[in-house]
Amino acid sequence: MAVAALPLTPTTAQALPDQLPANRPKLKVIVTGGHPGDPEYGCGGTIARLSDLGYEIVVLYLNKGEWTDKPSYDPAPVRVAEAAKACEILKARPAFAGQIDGKAIVDQDHYDQFHRLIETEQPDVLLTQWPVDNHPDHRAVSNLTYEAWKRMGKKCALYFYEVSNGEDTVQFAPTDYVDITAVIPRKRSACYAHASQSPDKFYSLQELVARMRGFESGHQQAEGYIHHVQSPVFALP
Ligand SMILES: [Zn+2]
Numbered sequence: 001m002a003v004a005a006l007p008l009t010p011t012t013a014q015a016l017p018d019q020l021p022a023n024r025p026k027l028k029v030i031v032t033g034g035h036p037g038d039p040e041y042g043c044g045g046t047i048a049r050l051s052d053l054g055y056e057i058v059v060l061y062l063n064k065g066e067w068t069d070k071p072s073y074d075p076a077p078v079r080v081a082e083a084a085k086a087c088e089i090l091k092a093r094p095a096f097a098g099q100i101d102g103k104a105i106v107d108q109d110h111y112d113q114f115h116r117l118i119e120t121e122q123p124d125v126l127l128t129q130w131p132v133d134n135h136p137d138h139r140a141v142s143n144l145t146y147e148a149w150k151r152m153g154k155k156c157a158l159y160f161y162e163v164s165n166g167e168d169t170v171q172f173a174p175t176d177y178v179d180i181t182a183v184i185p186r187k188r189s190a191c192y193a194h195a196s197q198s199p200d201k202f203y204s205l206q207e208l209v210a211r212m213r214g215f216e217s218g219h220q221q222a223e224g225y226i227h228h229v230q231s232p233v234f235a236l237p
Contacts, residue, residue: 026054033141034141036083037065037194038129060096060117101137104141111147115152119151119152142160154230156232157231158228159234160228161224177219179221210222
């Protein structure tokens with residue numbers, strides 16, 4: 001196994017240009033998450049920074065946040081609209097894998113389906129949830145993403161992110177940090193776009209995490225990532 005920098009990708013954050021050259025194809029980043037909101041809370045600042053730098057960002061949600069224990073009220077349209085608004089704020093494109101909230105399935109058929117979704121997009125970088133997590137949908141999306149990455153020959157960069165630490169993510173020790181200080185208001189707006197999901201509670205928790213990662217890395221706020229040791233290195237901003 002060789003660790004190599006992505007083609008056309010600088011190997012240090014300092015070398016990353018403010019904008020991609022006009023004649024250069026946009027690098028594509030896919031951020032996968034269990035539910036609408038997970039990618040925004042875990043890496044909304046990074047998504048904002050990457051989209052500002054000219055990267056194409058797809059946010060792929062495993063499900064639409066249906067409440068299966070309340071069949072009389074299906075919130076999926078509300079949560080899909082919230083996800084669309086959040087992605088608009090972050091300049092990303094939302095996509096949905098079609099699974100059901102709280103009933104994630106990881107089997108051969110779903111590995112195949114998720115692999116096809118990812119492969120069609122031909123990403124240069126994958127960001128997904130850290131698999132040690134108390135929510136089965138988060139573990140599922142991490143596992144499905146991992147398998148798709150493996151089936152594609154481990155050629156794109158793979159990084160794990162954290163969300164709602166303690167409640168969801170546990171035992172997360174970042175290898176990489178992204179300074180999100182300049183884009184805090186946009187991350188906050190994207191998180192608060194999920195108005196039906198107690199943003200006051202979840203944003204304050206995630207802000208504590210971002211401040212802690214900021215202390216660790218020397219910034220006001222930062223987002224932490226774990227680089228998969230067998231994946232190419234991507235110059236996170
Ligand atoms: Zn979630």
